[in-house]
Amino acid sequence: xxxxxxxxxxxxxxxxxxxxxxxxxxxxxxxxxxxRQLPEEGLKFMVYLQKENIIDESGMPKERFSxxxxxxxxxxxxxxxxxxxxxAAYFCASSPGQGSxxxxxxxxxxxxxxx
Amino acid sequence: xxQGEEDPQALSIQEGENATMNCSYKTSxxxxxxxxxxxxxxxxxxxxxxxxxxxKHSGRLRVTLDTSKKSSSLLITASRAADTASYFCATVxxxxxxxxTFGGGTRLMVKP
Numbered sequence: 001x002x003x004x005x006x007x008x009x010x011x012x013x014x015x016x017x018x019x020x021x022x023x024x025x026x027x028x029x030x031x032x033x034x035x036r037q038l039p040e041e042g043l044k045f046m047v048y049l050q051k052e053n054i055i056d057e058s059g060m061p062k063e064r065f066s067x068x069x070x071x072x073x074x075x076x077x078x079x080x081x082x083x084x085x086x087x088a089a090y091f092c093a094s095s096p097g098q099g100s101x102x103x104x105x106x107x108x109x110x111x112x113x114x115x
Numbered sequence: 116x117x118q119g120e121e122d123p124q125a126l127s128i129q130e131g132e133n134a135t136m137n138c139s140y141k142t143s144x145x146x147x148x149x150x151x152x153x154x155x156x157x158x159x160x161x162x163x164x165x166x167x168x169x170x171k172h173s174g175r176l177r178v179t180l181d182t183s184k185k186s187s188s189l190l191i192t193a194s195r196a197a198d199t200a201s202y203f204c205a206t207v208x209x210x211x212x213x214x215x216t217f218g219g220g221t222r223l224m225v226k227p
Contacts, residue, residue: 033213033214033215035217037214041219041220042203042217042218042219042220043158043203043205043217045214045215045216048213048214052223054211056214059214067117089195090155091158092188093215095213101214103148103160103163104160104213104215105160106150106157106158106159106160107157108156108157109156111155
């Protein structure tokens, strides 16, 4: 059973470009979470999705950031018109169900560098 | 902020010694989890302890939870150089959905 997959592992974008980060949850998991980690800091929650639904996006910046989890295919975190401050590691986690007793399994992360 | 805070921020010990890391939080939780992150890598889940539990063990790891003090500790016994990593506590708060709220982490270095 493959773990959570994220790609690309490293992404370099110039200011103003778009970044697309992909996350494939573990098999059988229908709940996906995105977190952002700035250098030397802990992870901060961004958004929680189930298939075709955004459940909680309270951690998402109001502009330029969007996320989706379509019925088929991976979850996508999209950052439009990237700025240097978007440089960070973005982690995706998945869980098999809803509820605080379910462990979240993390992917290896995508390290975004904005030049 | 509801965020958990780890203490100390950095810890350096010799191989074979025990390492203790602490985590404090501010509001009621459903559970508290500890993760390890090697430099430049993803997170590895270590232990989940529920709010009605006081202590859990896993191999050389021992986690305690004191909900009256809103604190938890992670003890690594007989540390090894391979334990060198950052350790994060993460909480799931009541009425805050399923997302994890992470502290800033403790950077542990175990010298051979």
